[in-house]
Amino acid sequence: MRLKLVSLLIILSGLSACSTTEKPTKNSDNFSNSANALKNQATSAQSIYQLAQNRQGADKIQLLYSARDAAITEQNWPLLEKIGSDLELTASVDQIQNRLYIAFAQKQQDKNAQALVILQSLDGQLTQPEHFAWHQFLTASIYASQNFPKKAAPYFFRASETAAKNNIEIPQLNQNLWDNLKKLSSYALERFNRGSVIQQGWANIALYHQVYTSSGVELDQAINNWRRRYVGHPAVTVLPKQDELFTEFSPINIExxxxxxxxxxxxxxxxxxxxxxxxxxxxxxxxxxxxxxxxxxxxxxxxxxxxxxxxxxxxxxxxxxxxxxxxxxxxxxxxxxxxxxxxxxxxxxxxxxxFALSPEHEVEQALEHFLAMGYQKPMLLAPNNVNGQRLIDYFNLQWQRYSETKPQIGLYNDKKDMPNTITSLLEVDKSKERIKTVKALFKQEVENETRSRSDIDVIYILGDAIETRLIKPYLDVNVSTFADRIPLYASSKSHSKQIDRTDKGDLEGLYFTELPWMLNSQVKLHTLRAQYDTLWPEQVDISQRLFAMAYDAILVLPEIRQLSIVPGNEFSGLSGKLSINSNGHIERTLNWAQYSNRRIKPVQLKTQRPIPLFMQSANTIQTSN
Missing domain, CATH: 3.40.50.2300 (Response regulator)
Structure with missing residues (x-):
């Protein structure tokens, strides 16, 4: 944490260095002495800021500058944003630098859409190379933090070009740029391999690291050639030392x-x-x-x-x-x-x-499919316990990144509670009340049919196999017969090889995610599956899933370094397609399957990485401009 704070202070001191200030007059010197005396009485960024509220002119500005520095030290981003807003009202302040500070503070608070609006408002005003370099760096950092490396790359390149040409120091620029490039595919890197010498140098070195991943000798030779071609290129600072290349990319030798x-x-x-x-x-x-x-x-x-x-x-x-x-x-x-x-x-x-069989992987995979299909109003059903609430919270948190609508949530306590939860969410209970009221007005028999709400366009069940088999029939009978059938989805918890031996009929049409091992849909698994079933014919579902996980854990070891370094690399295992994120956690993409005619069939469902709301807003702003 200390190292992180030091780096941050270096970065923002660099941003401060690009400001322009007026030459102080004799009177302003007196104000400065007074401000310093007041500042020495304060113990925190907030207290310095409060002192500034009672001062005027240059005295106030200097106290606000001191409060700003203290807010950065304390990592008090809301206060940093507030100080920037106060300074924005003062004509003598370098407004472009100040707005860059505000954008940075907003970025640190995950107010990405607001930060981008400020950064876009500065386009055309960035006459100083320092301002332009920091503007491009901050914009790139926002896109990179949201895992959009292709969107971030051009901004990183422009920041690097400007910094190199004008000898501007941005301490984290080269490392952040390099980390971003390592997330791009070779196809994307090829497309960026043009333009300025700086941009080409970055794209080439990233391509070398992908092409020669498995050959340390060839990579070493390629980097030596690159060094001769791009003398003085900023990427030199992030390249591993020659004796580290073999270690970084060679498979781990496990005796x-x-x-x-x-x-x-x-x-x-x-x-x-x-x-x-x-x-x-x-x-x-x-x-x-x-x-x-x-x-x-x-x-x-x-x-x-x-x-x-x-x-x-x-x-x-x-x-x-x-x-x-x-x-x-x-x-x-x-x-x-x-x-x-x-x-x-x-x-x-x-x-x-x-490496864990984390249900969050499945929730994210389902969410990306829902968004790819254009679903706007999902309904989630989960048990009212710690695990159910955790998955609901995870879905909600991710959904809010991409959509302004709120999912409908149904938490049931037990099987007796399920009918009431479902009828209430689908507003069938209100329909029945209306029918009851109408019937009371007429003596003769009134033909009627309950109606369910029509805005729900997809339902996601997060219950276990027994709960899912109870929920599905309730949904079937409570959705209006004259309305379009609502697509039903579930996680792997809904699937049990043991229960499926005798009971598949109640789940007709249900889509669910599952480990390849539990579906036995790959030909290469048939022999291993037959051996497993012979040795352990009555194993419970969790034991079968753990077997697949441990099997993959051993087979992935020779490739684990390459998976963690090279973007887009995947390992096809019994537990899904495995990749490794920047935190060292293995992420899984599972198979999709559907219950159809009392059988389980594999299906291919549309999915794509969704665009966060803040980027949607940015695109709208750019279009309108």
Whole structure:
């Protein structure tokens, strides 16, 4: 955190250096002394800001400048924005620099749309190269933070060109630009390989890193050629040293592997399922020695055993509490490791990765499909418990990035509560009340049919297999017969190989995401699946999923570095298509399937990366201009 703060201060001091100030007069010197005396009485950015409210002229401006510096030190972004707004009312202030400060403060608060509006309002006013370089850098940083590297790249290039030409120091520019380029495909890089020498140099070096990923010798030669061609290029500062190239891209040589699994306690059954997957995958790997340790041993025992074994790689632990304790003790800090769960803390080593069967992956995949299909009003049904609420909150948080509409949420407490939850959400209960009122007005029989609300255009079920089989019929009978059928979707929790043996009829038409291993839809899986079913014919669903996860965890090891470095790289496994994000977490894309005629059939559904609202707003502004 300290290093991050220092970097931030360096960056913003650079922004301050590009300001233009009036030469102080004798009177303003007196104000300055007075302001300094007042400033020394204050202890925080807020207190300095309050002092400034009671002053006038240059005295007030100097106090506001001091409050601004203190707000940056404290990372008080709302106050920094407020100070910038106050300074905006003063004619003698460098307004372009000040508006760049405001945009930066808004960016730090994730007010991306507002920041872009300010940055776009400065177009055509950026006569100073310092202003232009920082403007382009901030714009690029906003797009990059929203994971739109292609949109960010041209701004990064222009910032780099201007900084290099005018000897402007922007400390994080080169590293941020490089990180952004590593997220682009080779096709995108080829398209950027034109224009200025600076831009071509960046595009070429990024292409070399992709093309020669698996060959350290060829990469070394290509970079040497690049250095001769682009002497003095700013990318030199981010290139690895020559002796680091082989380490960065070469596969990890694993002679001795340690597996940490729960081999005692209440989770021993989960450990057994994982161990089966590990053993099955080891038949396909050239690893000389594999040792299994109980992750529930105390930290000191584990540390001693691991030090004695001196492994090349560690897979595990499974339980979050055990990952936390080993991280806190730095037990694995110098050993590459693939933990079998998510991790909420600070990643202590770039050699540490995290792999979990996270339901959030499926929620995001479904959300991207809904948006690709143009659905505007989803309805979500989930159990009223911690897990159900967590997934609802995750969906809501992601949905708000892309749509101004609010999903309809239904949380049910138990199976008795499901009918009331569904009829209330679909407003069928109100329709029944209207029918009852009309019937009371007439003596003879009145033909009637309940109506459900018509604005819901997709329903997503986040219940388990039993709950989904209860919910689906309720939905079928409560949606108006004369209305279009609402598409129904569910997560892998809705699918159970055990229950499906005897009961598929109630789920007709339902789409769901699932591990390839649980669908057995790939020909290459048939032999392994047959062997598994012979050895463990009655395994519960969670054990089967953990087997697939452990199998993939072993097979992915030789490629784990390349997956984490090269964008767009995927590993096709039993648990889905795997990729690694910038935090070292493995993300999964699952298969889609549908219940149809009492069978499960694989389907290909449209999906694409959605455009966040702030970019939609920016595009609208650009179009109107």
């Amino acid at each position: 001795r592997l340690v597996i940490l699994l729960p081999q005692s306690g209440p989770n021993e059954r989960l450990g057994d399922a994982l161990k089966a997957g590990v053993l099955a995958a080891l038949d396909k790997q050239n690893i000389s020695e594999t040792l299994f340790l109980d992750e529930n041993l105390n930290t000191e025992e584990l540390a001693a055993k691991i030090e004695e074994i001196n492994p090349d790689f560690v897979v595990g632990p499974l339980l979050k509490a055990n990952i936390d304790k080993l991280t806190a003790a730095n037990t694995l800090i110098n050993i590459p490791a693939l933990h079998l769960n998510t991790f909420d803390g600070e990643r202590i080593s770039l050699q540490h990765y995290f």
